[in-house]
Amino acid sequence: MNKPLRRIAIFCGLLILALLIRDNYLQYVKADALRSDTDNRRVAIERYAHPRGDIIVDGDPITGSVVSKHGDFKYKRTYKNGPMWAPVTGYSSQAFGSNQLENIEDGILTGNDDRLFFRKTLDMITGKPQQGGNVVTTLNAAAQKAAYDGLAQQGSKGAVVALEPSTGKILALASYPSYDPSSFSGYSDADAKAWNKLLKKNNPADPTQNRALRETYPPGSTFKVVTAAAALENGKYTSADEKTDSPLPWVMPGTRTELKNEGNIPCRNATMRTALQYSCNTVFGKIGADLGNDKMLAEAKKFGFDSEQFTPVRSNASVFSDNMNQSQTALSSIGQYNTAATPLQMAMVASAVANDGKLMKPYMVDSLQSSNLDPVAKTQPEEMSRPLSPQNAQILQDMMKTVVEKGTGTNARISGVTVGGKTGTAQHGVANSANPYAWFISFAKLPDGSSPVAVAVVIEDEHANRGDISGGGLAAPIAKSVMEAVIKPKK
Amino acid sequence: MSSTTNSPTHHTSTIGAIGAPSRRNTELALLIFAVVIPVFAYANVGLAIDGQVPAGLLGYGLGLGLLAGVAHLAVRRFAPYADPLLLPLATLLNGLGLVVIWRLDQSKLLQSLRGFSPAAPRQLLYTALGIALFAAVLIFLKDHRVLQRYTYISMFCALILLILPLVPGLGANIYGAKIWIRIPGLGSLQPGEFAKIVLAVFFAGYLMVKRDALALASRRFMGLYLPRGRDLGPILVVWAISILILVFETDLGTSLLFFGMFVIMLYVATERTSWIVFGLLMSAVGAVGVASFEPHIQTRVQAWLNPLREYQLSRKITHDGILHSDQLQQSLWAFGSGGTLGTGWGQGHSDLIKFAANSDFVLATFGEELGLAGIMAILLIYGLIVERGVRTALAARDPFGKLLAVGLSGAFALQVFVVAGGVMGLIPLTGMTMPFLASGGSSVLANWSLIAILIRISDTARRPAPAPAANPDAEMTQVVRPS
Numbered sequence: 001m002n003k004p005l006r007r008i009a010i011f012c013g014l015l016i017l018a019l020l021i022r023d024n025y026l027q028y029v030k031a032d033a034l035r036s037d038t039d040n041r042r043v044a045i046e047r048y049a050h051p052r053g054d055i056i057v058d059g060d061p062i063t064g065s066v067v068s069k070h071g072d073f074k075y076k077r078t079y080k081n082g083p084m085w086a087p088v089t090g091y092s093s094q095a096f097g098s099n100q101l102e103n104i105e106d107g108i109l110t111g112n113d114d115r116l117f118f119r120k121t122l123d124m125i126t127g128k129p130q131q132g133g134n135v136v137t138t139l140n141a142a143a144q145k146a147a148y149d150g151l152a153q154q155g156s157k158g159a160v161v162a163l164e165p166s167t168g169k170i171l172a173l174a175s176y177p178s179y180d181p182s183s184f185s186g187y188s189d190a191d192a193k194a195w196n197k198l199l200k201k202n203n204p205a206d207p208t209q210n211r212a213l214r215e216t217y218p219p220g221s222t223f224k225v226v227t228a229a230a231a232l233e234n235g236k237y238t239s240a241d242e243k244t245d246s247p248l249p250w251v252m253p254g255t256r257t258e259l260k261n262e263g264n265i266p267c268r269n270a271t272m273r274t275a276l277q278y279s280c281n282t283v284f285g286k287i288g289a290d291l292g293n294d295k296m297l298a299e300a301k302k303f304g305f306d307s308e309q310f311t312p313v314r315s316n317a318s319v320f321s322d323n324m325n326q327s328q329t330a331l332s333s334i335g336q337y338n339t340a341a342t343p344l345q346m347a348m349v350a351s352a353v354a355n356d357g358k359l360m361k362p363y364m365v366d367s368l369q370s371s372n373l374d375p376v377a378k379t380q381p382e383e384m385s386r387p388l389s390p391q392n393a394q395i396l397q398d399m400m401k402t403v404v405e406k407g408t409g410t411n412a413r414i415s416g417v418t419v420g421g422k423t424g425t426a427q428h429g430v431a432n433s434a435n436p437y438a439w440f441i442s443f444a445k446l447p448d449g450s451s452p453v454a455v456a457v458v459i460e461d462e463h464a465n466r467g468d469i470s471g472g473g474l475a476a477p478i479a480k481s482v483m484e485a486v487i488k489p490k491k
Numbered sequence: 492m493s494s495t496t497n498s499p500t501h502h503t504s505t506i507g508a509i510g511a512p513s514r515r516n517t518e519l520a521l522l523i524f525a526v527v528i529p530v531f532a533y534a535n536v537g538l539a540i541d542g543q544v545p546a547g548l549l550g551y552g553l554g555l556g557l558l559a560g561v562a563h564l565a566v567r568r569f570a571p572y573a574d575p576l577l578l579p580l581a582t583l584l585n586g587l588g589l590v591v592i593w594r595l596d597q598s599k600l601l602q603s604l605r606g607f608s609p610a611a612p613r614q615l616l617y618t619a620l621g622i623a624l625f626a627a628v629l630i631f632l633k634d635h636r637v638l639q640r641y642t643y644i645s646m647f648c649a650l651i652l653l654i655l656p657l658v659p660g661l662g663a664n665i666y667g668a669k670i671w672i673r674i675p676g677l678g679s680l681q682p683g684e685f686a687k688i689v690l691a692v693f694f695a696g697y698l699m700v701k702r703d704a705l706a707l708a709s710r711r712f713m714g715l716y717l718p719r720g721r722d723l724g725p726i727l728v729v730w731a732i733s734i735l736i737l738v739f740e741t742d743l744g745t746s747l748l749f750f751g752m753f754v755i756m757l758y759v760a761t762e763r764t765s766w767i768v769f770g771l772l773m774s775a776v777g778a779v780g781v782a783s784f785e786p787h788i789q790t791r792v793q794a795w796l797n798p799l800r801e802y803q804l805s806r807k808i809t810h811d812g813i814l815h816s817d818q819l820q821q822s823l824w825a826f827g828s829g830g831t832l833g834t835g836w837g838q839g840h841s842d843l844i845k846f847a848a849n850s851d852f853v854l855a856t857f858g859e860e861l862g863l864a865g866i867m868a869i870l871l872i873y874g875l876i877v878e879r880g881v882r883t884a885l886a887a888r889d890p891f892g893k894l895l896a897v898g899l900s901g902a903f904a905l906q907v908f909v910v911a912g913g914v915m916g917l918i919p920l921t922g923m924t925m926p927f928l929a930s931g932g933s934s935v936l937a938n939w940s941l942i943a944i945l946i947r948i949s950d951t952a953r954r955p956a957p958a959p960a961a962n963p964d965a966e967m968t969q970v971v972r973p974s
Contacts, residue, residue: 001759001760001762001890001893001894002885003762004758004759004762005881005884005885005893005897006885007758008755008758008881008897008901009881009885011755012874012877012878012881012900012901012904013874013878015904015905015907015908016870016871016877016904016907016908018912018917019870019907019908019911019915020867020870020871022912022916022917023826023858023863023866023867023870023915024867026823026826026827026858026915027826027827027829027830027831027858027862027863027866028830028831028863030827031827031828031830031831031863032827032830033827034826034828035827035828035830037824039799039802039820040824040827040828041824041840042824042828042840042843045840072599072600072840
């Protein structure tokens with residue numbers, strides 16, 4: 001009986017061997033895949049096991065972490081002044097995931113990023129709990145507050161973006177109505193309720209939409225700045241005070257439709273300065289039609305149209321169409337037809353003009369820090385394109401100053417500071433039936449010639465009647481207070 | 492360990508005592524490790540979960556030490572030549588099992604589940620009962636050959652044990668497998684665990700008698716000895732019973748275990764490879780046949796082939812009438828998250844398995860917290876127990892002892908393979924528990940008696956042969972003395 005016994009011994013050994021091989025496959029070969037499987041709840045548990053790093057504005061954190069009493073996730077996110085900062089931070093929720101900065105810089109904030117590897121290993125050896133790093137933003141708390149409060153006072157949907165023209169730093173990024181990401185950062189029923197309340201289907205105001213980056217609006221007359229830039233860059237006109245070839249009334253080429261101006265304004269053969277001051281549709285429509293689709297598109301693209309921006313939070317691509325006929329190009333050149341822009345895009349336009357024609361890549365993360373405040377990475381300002389020569393930029397700045405000094409943008413005047421701007425009232429809806437959007441883009445210039453801020457403001461008002469809406473009336477005061485907030489400490 | 496070596500005087504004798512060393516002191520030394528390791532593990536869990544050494548550490552250490560001491564004394568007194576490894580290995584596994592069960596008792600997630608009650612005190616009680624049963628077997632079973640007398644009674648007992656879960660009012664259907672009976676006031680029992688031992692006794696007794704007929708009356712065909720038709724009877728009956736278990740109790744594991752055990756013992760008894768071939772064929776036919784119409788088995792196979800899909804289904808409301816379970820995927824995640832070295836005691840999240848985390852899936856907790864290294868060690872401990880069992884069979888001098896020992900060891904190995912393979916996704920999941928590690932009274936009691944029987948057989952096997960009779964010539968000269 002001993003021979004089969006020995007074979008049985010070998011058979012039992014093989015059973016154990018099969019288990020050992022399977023275990024090696026499971027716990028060695030497949031270990032990483034299983035461990036980091038997104039369905040594996042350990043990934044989420046680990047993610048919330050330590051307090052998250054903070055997002056910092058002006059040296060102060062605008063986020064925090066508290067011990068959650070609910071479930072197996074230890075820490076949950078809190079936000080200081082959540083609705084105001086939501087377009088910057090995004091949210092980090094135990095139940096509903098994360099977005100924007102919270103998502104993009106998750107590695108740093110949780111401390112899992114490879115750039116924190118040394119720190120993490122050191123902590124592991126010394127037995128310290130893992131700590132997340134910080135994300136230092138470029139934002140300016142005062143400007144953000146001015147922007148958000150301005151929108152809140154207005155009470156309508158809208159957004160504000162402010163940039164520092166010389167670097168591309170985002171100083172303010174506000175969207176209204178907003179939401180408090182603290183309200184659903186946990187995992188409880190209350191969090192689910194708060195989340196459901198914010199969903200678009202339950203809340204037509206769509207508060208979670210980041211209008212500053214993700215909504216494109218027809219830019220209306222503010223786009224005339226781009227058209228003027230195209231005219232100057234292509235040599236169609238070489239000065240602000242040169243008379244343009246602008247008949248009135250003007251029938252768009254290839255159509256029998258007359259392009260109308262708003263009211264009875266002096267647009268016949270007006271100079272570009274006057275045309276911008278009064279916002280003449282005929283003058284800029286004709287410039288666009290004369291230059292043609294290709295040249296207009298090339299200039300718009302230099303300003304950043306037709307491409308997404310990564311700040312690093314993605315912004316939608318603004319639109320200036322291709323393959324348009326002359327009349328469509330004319331309409332597009334005054335910010336109608338297919339033309340659509342994000343508030344960030346229009347702030348970039350104002351910023352490029354203010355920065356003597358140099359467009360800086362907009363960004364909102366200044367640096368990343370490890371938990372003990374050692375720098376991990378720093379963003380260097382980066383030139384994106386040159387939509388204008390310095391001379392032409394000066395000309396355009398001058399034209400925009402006229403708009404604020406004696407044109408449609410007088411509400412944005414600030415004493416002791418030179419302000420240039422452009423209003424816009426964009427029509428939309430079927431046969432322009434919906435309420436227009438009020439736009440204002442502007443920049444400020446200090447006496448020393450530097451330009452610390454460029455702003456774009458857009459407001460969509462569903463309640464005010466059509467006549468009341470104009471960029472100068474609704475949007476310019478907000479732009480003014482944002483610019484003041486940036487300038488005040490510098491004066 | 493001086494007592495384990497023979498005194499030099501023995502060696503001077505020409506015949507020499509065949510006297511194998513008893514190895515009791517080796518066993519004692521190993522037992523100390525088997526007690527100390529779980530005590531350290533227990534302290535570790537407390538430190539990881541509460542940041543302090545658990546209050547019950549001293550009591551637990553003393554308790555486990557006391558139980559191990561009682562078992563050791565019983566062996567020393569009643570089975571002095573027993574294999575020295577079996578008791579320490581079983582004690583180590585049982586101790587580690589207790590620690591993990593206590594560790595899972597601390598999980599807030601498991602505590603929040605409906606019907607939660609701490610399993611560790613119960614397990615400790617059953618461990619004490621198990622050791623008592625172990626000692627009782629050693630005391631009252633002086634010779635394993637006594638069991639041979641109960642061959643056919645064993646058969647009836649086994650059948651009754653197997654049928655019990657199907658008795659209305661007594662059986663309980665837990666997660667689709669009907670292998671439990673519920674005794675009001677006492678809790679649940681898994682009669683299959685005991686049936687395993689009783690059946691081994693029956694098979695050993697039966698095969699010892701019939702082995703010659705089964706082995707010799709055969710025809711040779713294509714290099715295989717084919718049994719006569721009428722000799723196929725027993726294997727067909729056992730096969731049929733296994734199939735019935737599979738159909739009515741819907742438990743692939745128990746069915747596989749019994750049939751596998753019978754084939755192993757049949758092979759050892761007859762030394763005919765053809766039985767193995769027949770056994771494999773029949774189990775394949777049976778498993779595939781039943782799986783083709785039994786939805787519960789199909790679900791298990793589906794879950795095995797695609798655990799992630801099963802996990803996703805378990806999170807949705809499905810209307811297919813099947814209870815989808817995320818357990819297997821959760822178990823795989825637990826193993827994977829443990830990696831090579833594991834998270835350390837008390838620091839894993841194997842409680843996500845929820846139901847049966849401390850019984851069928853107990854190995855996943857080891858996998859997560861002790862890692863690949865820990866699981867390999869545990870599998871090797873099981874391997875050692877099995878090999879010591881087979882070695883006992885080799886050393887046994889009587890065919891009944893050989894068959895019984897190999898049957899019990901083989902069943903033990905199959906059970907380990909079926910359970911560990913199931914929770915690691917090597918084979919479809921079945922509803923059996925990891926011997927000694929898993930929470931469950933029946934399992935602890937049955938496995939301690941299994942170890943006791945192996946120890947009894949090994950004691951008989953290793954006991955020095957009775958001293959040869961004195962030289963009859965010499966005696967004659969002494970007897971025939973003129974007086």
